[in-house]
Amino acid sequence: MTMVKIKKVGILSFAKINALVMAAMGLIVAVIYLLIFLPFLMLASGAAKGVISIGLGVAIPIALIGIPVFYGIIGFIFGALGAWLYNIIAGWIGGLEMNLEK
Numbered sequence: 105m106t107m108v109k110i111k112k113v114g115i116l117s118f119a120k121i122n123a124l125v126m127a128a129m130g131l132i133v134a135v136i137y138l139l140i141f142l143p144f145l146m147l148a149s150g151a152a153k154g155v156i157s158i159g160l161g162v163a164i165p166i167a168l169i170g171i172p173v174f175y176g177i178i179g180f181i182f183g184a185l186g187a188w189l190y191n192i193i194a195g196w197i198g199g200l201e202m203n204l205e206k
Contacts, residue, residue, distance in 0.1 A: 106206075111199040112191050119184035126179025130172035138167050 145163055194200065 105203045107201055108204055109199040109201050111194050113187045113194075115184050115187040115191070118187035119180045122183025122186070123176045123180035126183075127172045127176030129179075130175025131168070133175070134167045134171040137171065138164065 142164075
């Protein structure tokens with residue numbers, strides 16, 4: 105095993121990875137959100153009586169598309185900011201040490 109230091113992180117590279125990870129997390133959150141709140145939305149919209157509401161038809165796509173997109177955008181912004189800050193701090197203290205094995 106050899107000890108290596110990560111002295112610099114590619115800002116755009118890290119931001120893209122973080123955006124995709126956060127979008128995936130957003131999809132998980134959206135599914136949980138729908139599982140918890142869908143019965144309440146159905147009751148409030150009258151869908152329990154066989155009436156499909158426009159509000160219900162809007163809430164599901166917003167949750168399944170909007171939340172992951174929002175999480176992805178926020179993940180990209182904060183991923184870029186985090187990588188930028190890491191590069192500054194790693195310049196001061198030398199970076200993150202890792203053991204790598206071939």
